[in-house]
Amino acid sequence: MPAQHLNALSLILPNTRFITDKSDMAVFCIDQRARFQADAWAVLQPSTVSDVQALMRYCFHENIPVTPQGGNTGLCGGATPHARLGGKGFIVSLSRLNALRELNLADNAITVEAGMVLAQVQAIAQKAERFFPLSLASEGSCQIGGNIACNAGGLNVVRYGTMRDLVLGLETVLPSGELVSHLQPLHKNTTGYAWQQQITGSEGTLGIITAATLKLFAPPRSVLTAWAGIDNIQAALSLLAAVKNYFAERLSSFEIISNDALQLSAGYSRLNPPVSAVWHVLMEISDSLPCVSNHQEQLFEVLSDADCFNAVIAQSEQERQNLWKLRENISAAQRNLGASIKHDISLPIAAVADFIAECQPIIQQAYPHANIVVFGHLGDGSLHYNVFLPEVLGNDVYRFEEHINILVYECVLKHSGSIAAEHGIGQIKNHWLPRVRTAEEIAWMRSQKHFFDPNNIMNPGKLLPSETDV
Numbered sequence: 448m449p450a451q452h453l454n455a456l457s458l459i460l461p462n463t464r465f466i467t468d469k470s471d472m473a474v475f476c477i478d479q480r481a482r483f484q485a486d487a488w489a490v491l492q493p494s495t496v497s498d499v500q501a502l503m504r505y506c507f508h509e510n511i512p513v514t515p516q517g518g519n520t521g522l523c524g525g526a527t528p529h530a531r532l533g534g535k536g537f538i539v540s541l542s543r544l545n546a547l548r549e550l551n552l553a554d555n556a557i558t559v560e561a562g563m564v565l566a567q568v569q570a571i572a573q574k575a576e577r578f579f580p581l582s583l584a585s586e587g588s589c590q591i592g593g594n595i596a597c598n599a600g601g602l603n604v605v606r607y608g609t610m611r612d613l614v615l616g617l618e619t620v621l622p623s624g625e626l627v628s629h630l631q632p633l634h635k636n637t638t639g640y641a642w643q644q645q646i647t648g649s650e651g652t653l654g655i656i657t658a659a660t661l662k663l664f665a666p667p668r669s670v671l672t673a674w675a676g677i678d679n680i681q682a683a684l685s686l687l688a689a690v691k692n693y694f695a696e697r698l699s700s701f702e703i704i705s706n707d708a709l710q711l712s713a714g715y716s717r718l719n720p721p722v723s724a725v726w727h728v729l730m731e732i733s734d735s736l737p738c739v740s741n742h743q744e745q746l747f748e749v750l751s752d753a754d755c756f757n758a759v760i761a762q763s764e765q766e767r768q769n770l771w772k773l774r775e776n777i778s779a780a781q782r783n784l785g786a787s788i789k790h791d792i793s794l795p796i797a798a799v800a801d802f803i804a805e806c807q808p809i810i811q812q813a814y815p816h817a818n819i820v821v822f823g824h825l826g827d828g829s830l831h832y833n834v835f836l837p838e839v840l841g842n843d844v845y846r847f848e849e850h851i852n853i854l855v856y857e858c859v860l861k862h863s864g865s866i867a868a869e870h871g872i873g874q875i876k877n878h879w880l881p882r883v884r885t886a887e888e889i890a891w892m893r894s895q896k897h898f899f900d901p902n903n904i905m906n907p908g909k910l911l912p913s914e915t916d917v
């Protein structure tokens with residue numbers, strides 16, 4: 448059966464690489480933290496939009512499941528096929544559909560194909576004296592299509608918003624193979640339903656994103672990066688309020704890091720922690736003007752007004768990079784502790800301190816040896832809340848995942864937070880959807896899914912609660 452489909456496709460997809468050798472496919476069939484693994488008939492890598500259309504037309508007609516894949520850095524099992532498909536279907540990797548279509552400096556917009564790696568978009572913008580602000584620790588591998596599909600967030604959301612705020616226009620191939628193209632650089636366009644908003648955050652369940660027009664900004668020409676040691680979360684929140692109040696939109700990042708997370712990263716990065724404290728804040732203030740000489744003085748003033756004397760400000764680009772390395776290496780450093788149960792949550796900023804104070808004892812009552820590593824983007828209220836069980840080896844820890852999720856998510860919901868701040872739902876949280884979206888909202892989502900994908904071939908088993916995706 449797969450051979451028959453592969454033969455037929457090889458005749459209609461002149462610009463597609465077929466990967467059928469199981470050892471070559473392996474890296475596409477497992478997610479980056481080895482949490483989800485499932486087989487497929489083949490990995491297909493089209494390099495033209497017309498091939499994506501022909502491929503989808505064929506799969507629609509033959510009822511073949513398709514799993515879109517970008518850089519495969521997602522953390523919710525969205526980009527690997529669902530095990531319930533039993534190996535049926537194709538992984539469609541967008542890596543070769545990666546051209547720059549247009550750089551439009553007058554409109555501050557860039558149009559790129561979905562497979563372009565995020566770091567490359569940043570580099571093109573920088574070369575043109577512009578700035579693309581989406582920034583994640585995975586930016587060297589994740590792709591624009593994946594960033595849009597997940598509505599990625601990252602380090603600069605406090606100033607520039609999430610991917611949803613950065614997309615001006617989209618081009619998408621529907622499950623039927625039809626092309627919906629609305630690539631436009633307009634920053635104002637109120638002409639009815641917004642296609643780009645419908646697709647952003649849809650996690651590959653409504654179609655394959657093939658290109659996007661994205662907003663660019665003036666580059667930050669003067670940047671102040673500070674690291675502050677803090678006694679407790681409440682003090683970090685007071686500092687956030689003071690810095691926001693004073694520097695307003697110039698505050699581009701405000702990260703929180705627990706001392707456990709810092710110690711892990713410092714060892715991994717071979718760097719000394721900048722200060723000793725229970726909690727740490729890494730913040731960045733930036734301006735498009737090249738010489739803003741008094742910002743440093745003003746920041747010192749704000750820090751001292753907030754009683755925050757345990758702080759350093761980077762005095763060189765090298766020092767700045769070292770501070771960011773300590774933040775960005777946390778994810779990689781955590782792997783030395785083994786597998787963890789990860790939570791990508793957000794909370795109203797005023798509730799963050801209560802959540803942290805309440806959740807830890809709840810978990811440690813059930814799992815006395817649990818080690819909780821907390822870090823994240825406090826400026827926008829989102830946290831990575833990762834639970835390690837040191838006595839449990841490897842992927843065995845996932846036996847406790849459902850129970851630990853209940854403990855964490857119930858506490859998040861009690862404080863009116865979200866169980867998915869920026870990584871999405873994928874196949875790991877879809878059974879939680881009825882707890883976080885109303886029945887009416889889920890019915891509306893299902894109606895959209897049914898309209899675009901009546902045969903449920905687009906990324907089945909993801910986002911919507913399973914079994915009855917459509």
Ligand SMILES: Cc1cc2nc3c(=O)[nH]c(=O)nc-3n(C[C@H](O)[C@H](O)[C@H](O)COP(=O)(O)OP(=O)(O)OC[C@H]3O[C@@H](n4cnc5c(N)ncnc54)[C@H](O)[C@@H]3O)c2cc1C
Pocket residue numbers: 479514515516517518519520521522524525526541561562582583584585588589590591592593594595596597598599600601602650651652654655656657778779869870873906909
């Ligand atoms: C070290 C590390 C740090 C991270 N930090 C952050 C962070 O700070 N903020 C954050 O938001 N995320 C973060 N992530 C998560 C991840 O990098 C993002 O979710 C990213 O946006 C995924 O992009 P990707 O290209 O790897 O997508 P993939 O993992 O390949 O896919 C993710 C989802 O998008 C769908 N998809 C991919 N491409 C397309 C397409 N062209 N059309 C339709 N659907 C598509 C897939 O089917 C899947 O459902 C981090 C991950 C790692 C490993």
